Amino acid sequence: MPGKLSNINFNDYKPLREVIFESLRQAIIMGELKPGERLMEIQFAEKMGVSRTPVREAIRKLELEGLVVMIPRKGAHVAELSVKDIIDVLEIRSSLDGLATKLAAERITEEELNNIKNNIQQFAQNMEKNNVQGLIKKDVEFHELIYKASRNEKLVHIATNLKDQIHRFRVVYLKDYSSPKELVKEHQDIYDALKKRDGIYAESLAGIHINNQQETMTTYFTKNKNKR
Amino acid sequence: MPGKLSNINFNDYKPLREVIFESLRQAIIMGELKPGERLMEIQFAEKMGVSRTPVREAIRKLELEGLVVMIPRKGAHVAELSVKDIIDVLEIRSSLDGLATKLAAERITEEELNNIKNNIQQFAQNMEKNNVQGLIKKDVEFHELIYKASRNEKLVHIATNLKDQIHRFRVVYLKDYSSPKELVKEHQDIYDALKKRDGIYAESLAGIHINNQQETMTTYFTKNKNKR
DNA sequence: ACTAAGTATATTATATACAAAATACTGTAT
DNA sequence: ATACAGTATTTTGTATATAATATACTTAGT
Known part of the structure; x- marks a missing residue:
């Protein structure tokens, strides 16, 4: 043929x-x-x-x-998005990101580790250029890479769904209220833990990472309460 | 009116x-x-x-x-159910049950605690009567009660879905391979931790509880490998 | 017996049809 | 103006129709 x-x-x-x-x-x-x-x-x-x-x-x-x-x-x-909905989703994400990162620490390949390394670099570049759209894209990609490395397809599926449920909102608050510098530091730390195959530490870092987002988000809502 | x-x-x-x-x-x-x-x-x-x-x-x-x-x-x-699928589901459940139990420790009411207490009692009764169908029902109910007490509807939704995805299989292995006595002990321990509002301990107990199930399940599959 | 081509049948994918309920509109009474 | 009854219109929920593809079933050739 x-x-x-x-x-x-x-x-x-x-x-x-x-x-x-x-x-x-x-x-x-x-x-x-x-x-x-x-x-x-x-x-x-x-x-x-x-x-x-x-x-x-x-x-x-x-x-x-x-x-x-x-x-x-x-x-x-x-579907409407209440503050409670978003908190609920982030609560779950905090737990699942922890799990995914723990599993990834056991199962990730060298190539995948490199992809994450590149991702962090590109994130930093977008930060310098003040490219918000690019920042969001690279942030989403970072988490996708880790989920994929967990080798648990159902976990990927659930996490994707949760991410998409609150994406509309992320676009709004990430623009004004999060500090990319901290994000890049947290990503870097997670990467380091993965590289050292330290599952327990990686897990806790990932959980904290999402909890920080939850706090940023809560701040956003208390400040903008009147707008609703 | x-x-x-x-x-x-x-x-x-x-x-x-x-x-x-x-x-x-x-x-x-x-x-x-x-x-x-x-x-x-x-x-x-x-x-x-x-x-x-x-x-x-x-x-x-x-x-x-x-x-x-x-x-x-x-x-x-x-959908077919591969061993990998079931392990994947239980991996996620282990994490989410931990989360639900941690949240429940903060948010559960006295009434809900009583419901769990009753559930454990009924589970034990079914055990004495060797009522497998009843055991499964009460086991499912135990986890539902905790998820509801977490006050996170999306978490309830995801957990229900995951539970149902492997229910067909649970019926088979729980009948022959799990020891209800251990189950009742584990449920009791989780209840005690909830009652004391010890979220961290309750969380780890719940995670271990599911991991034990995963081991029971793995045992089942290694023993019945030929049947597939 | 086994394969391959050709045909018949079954099944999906999409479009259309129609009844029932929800919504929007209109005019009348207050 | 406002509230209300009655009607027209829109929209959903379900059924049916039609085209295209997939499957099952021949039957001829080896």
């Missing part, structure tokens, strides 16, 4: 519902669809030039993921 | 898709639908006397929950 053909994947068909699912999901995570905003099937179907059926199926999945709330016979709307 | 009427909830309408979702979900968790078994829309639709539409929507949700795997254009089947 000619080499070229073997590179083509004939099985990359993706159902419409999946495309729509990812599209709506992204729109919610990125804040284009605001919390509380109604999701009307016909509207999306027409905008995308498809029928209601695949849109409905996409919304069902988003509902289970917690990004969308359904009220029978009334329809779906983007 | 007459008192009687106010007790009636006119808003208890549940869409068919939800009924079907829960029904299929239960069938998978309880093992009536076996891992790998195909889920064909028409079949279920006819059996339940409905159209394919609500069945499809139910399956989409089950897919996101991880109980069902979809292959485009080929259909859905009940």
